[in-house]
Amino acid sequence: MPIPGNMLSSVVEMVDPNISGWTPMLNATIGHGSGGRVGDGVLVMRSVAAGEVRARTVSSYPVVEGTVYQTLADASGATIPERIGIRWLNAANAEISITWSLPTATASSSWHRISVAGPAPVGAVRAQVVVSTTAAGALVINYFENFYLGLPIRIANNMLTFAAESPEIDTTAWAVEANGTLGRTAPAVSWAADFFTIGGHVWTLTVTANGNASALCVERAPVVVGTDYMAVAYLNPPTAGAAVWIELRYYDASGAQISAIRSTLVSPGVGFYRQRASGPAPAGAATCGVAVGITGATAAQVVRFETVGVGPPPQLKAGSVIPYADASFEQGIGSWTKISGVATLARSTPWGTASEGSYCLAVSSSTASTSVIRSGRYPIRDLMTHRLRIVHQNGTGTWQVGMGIRWYDAANNDLGVSSWVPIAVPTGPGWWGIALGSDPPPAGATQMAIELTVVALSASAVLRLDGLTLYPTLPSMETAVVEPTGSITITLRDLPVGELLRLYRVDPSGNRTMVRGPYGLWDGTDPVSTDSMRVEDYEAPLGVPVAYRAEFVDPVTGSVSWREVAARTIPWTDPNRAWLKDPGNPQRNQVVTVASQPSWTRPIEQAEYVVKNRRNKVVHSGVRQGREGEVQVWTHSDAERERLNWLLDSGNVLLWQTGPGLGVGDLYMNVGASGEDREGPAQDPVRIWKLPIVEADMPVTTGVNGTGGRMWQDVLSVFPTWKAVLDAYGSWEAVLLDRRKT
Incomplete structure (x- = not known):
């Protein structure tokens, strides 16, 4: 799969199926080798004689002066180290300079990363990728693949430069x-x-x-x-x-x-x-x-x-009140203490003994006995039931674990515990998760703590705990109508990560239509990647109650679990108004005033034959095609006119939506040459638009690009300064669509 944000083509990046994107530059011959990690092909660079050896990309790529770019590749060289560089070119394609990486510290036949970054110098308008070695003689070979050139690839949400x-x-x-x-x-x-x-x-x-x-x-x-x-x-x-x-x-x-x-x-x-x-x-x-x-x-x-x-640390569960240090034990045991028993608490050792992160909490018991351990106190944010989830593993011996939530008031007075009887920790390999819901907090409770009763069934036993979360119990599936955007938001919680999702919209007749997601329809081909999800359905009909059904398919066994939610209706009372929507770009959706209701024709392919001495022709017909016609709408201001042009510019399949009872309903359509006429004097901003349309099928591979509800606060919540916003996006439309440069 191509590297995100790569300016290089897939042939140049993967060196597959050939080396047409590469050329010798100095003292080198190149060839096409095999044994790559991202496709079989690799770039083979051989020295012609002793001295520096170079190869470069055939093409050059546009750059902006002063902007930092990065290039990287994977390399292998059994006898000599290698380096990689960015060759900066001016408008005449003359070399200005090359920003070089350090040579690899030692030669290595194993695939290893080479990389460098730097700002485009004054006068630079294009750049090439260059790889280099210094050979002691002829026919010294180095291998390269997995090339990248583009903006630096960053850690997500890193607040450092x-x-x-x-x-x-x-x-x-x-x-x-x-x-x-x-x-x-x-x-x-x-x-x-x-x-x-x-x-x-x-x-x-x-x-x-x-x-x-x-x-x-x-x-x-x-x-x-x-x-x-x-x-x-x-x-x-x-x-x-x-x-x-x-x-x-x-x-x-x-x-x-x-x-x-x-x-x-x-x-x-x-x-x-x-x-x-x-x-x-x-x-x-x-x-x-x-x-x-x-x-x-x-x-x-x-x-x-x-x-x-x-x-921000990884979010183990949306809404969890447990700090990451108490949930994942990366630097110690956090605020956890032993309340009773012989158990001892320690961070696991060495690095890599964990379900999440690199470490876990190791609970050791020298005897077969019961101990109680407790976390620090956390604020109660919502006066509702809570769900506690732990991930555990038998390290040595066998264990039982009882889970509980202890409640406190603002003065730290103990108000009792909601607890469950201990249950056996599975003895099989791997980590096991269990989640249980609590009673509502007692009156006066403002704080809560996790309390675990750990029962060692044998001496010298070790129990491992990791990935603990404590969060308000919310509905597993709920919907909300968002009338300003003509959409319904579906919120899914406690999802089975890794299973395949099918999400349906269900009309009053029981007909199901798949809902659109970021990669196309949620049709059971894309796995769930997070334990909670919000889906915005901009194609829900107007004025009609629709319910939703989510199905989760186990990718191994094929078994299906499901959940449903009651119907919701998007209000629509004005028959003179309609929604015109781009299914893949809801930011462009627009309410328009209908100038006249459309009239339709439905073409059909026919062949007519005249039979001698017969009155009537013989006609062979194909299947009658979808509707064709013209939609006429008004815009009342320059802002509306510019927005409608923005919606039409992409040429995408659009969705026309009106309320029930108007004889049109929902219609996917292709729009032909749009006409824009004045109805009054030149200074009058009112326009009438004539849009020739052809009925289309619902696009099934188009994914939703962003959200129709994106606001400036969403941008400010992620970026510390406006300079950071400008560095991350190439245009203001990219800001609106949340299309970052890398």
């Missing part, structure tokens, strides 16, 4: 804090072929003298007090077991540090491991930052790190 996230440009966004020197290198690391947020360069923190050493990101990100944030980075310890760590730090408005949350890596080896640190912003916090370091180091040891981010 790309320069702070990755050292693909330089190291200026980071500085030594204590006892070290900072640099960068390009190790030969084998990453997954579709893992593109990782680059080719990494930062290096070289310890000066025995002791502790650290580096600090010079950037700060704004925070909201009480909101949960997370710092993340890939860490590479100098030795297995070295105490390498990441810290999330909070600062006040003057820049003074208020607190730091440290998460120490427990590495199983000397690879790169993703480490997370999270916690709510404390009172007085204005910004946050991130630091990386090592405790108890030896002089000359090197800590490497890459792909650093600060932002």
